[in-house]
Amino acid sequence: MLDLLEKTVMTAIGAAAITQKKAEELVNEMKEKYKVSEDEGRSFVDRVQGIAQESKDKIREMAETEVRKVVDKLGLVSRDEYERLVARVQELEARNNE
Numbered sequence: 001m002l003d004l005l006e007k008t009v010m011t012a013i014g015a016a017a018i019t020q021k022k023a024e025e026l027v028n029e030m031k032e033k034y035k036v037s038e039d040e041g042r043s044f045v046d047r048v049q050g051i052a053q054e055s056k057d058k059i060r061e062m063a064e065t066e067v068r069k070v071v072d073k074l075g076l077v078s079r080d081e082y083e084r085l086v087a088r089v090q091e092l093e094a095r096n097n098e
Contacts, residue, residue, distance in 0.1 A: 023045045023049065026041070026045055027041035027042055027045055028041075030044065
């Protein structure tokens with residue numbers, strides 16, 4: 001469930017994240033259209049990428065918190081808890097078969 005939510009959130013904010021190729025294109029466009037230097041263009045793109053990363057991190061954190069609340073409210077077990085229970089059942093079955 002967390003994987004699905006994470007993919008959904010990442011898709012939603014994917015447009016805000018600038019890939020390296022897009023960043024290069026943006027720097028070149030800024031140099032041509034707005035007559036900014038290479039350093040100014042890269043500085044701007046770096047700031048935008050930083051803001052996008054911070055936003056992505058905050059959204060991920062908020063989504064994880066909300067999912068945990070829903071999981072707790074529904075009384076669902078985590079994968080770790082499930083795996084421990086499966087191991088315990090297998091252990092008990094093995095003892096029972098002895």
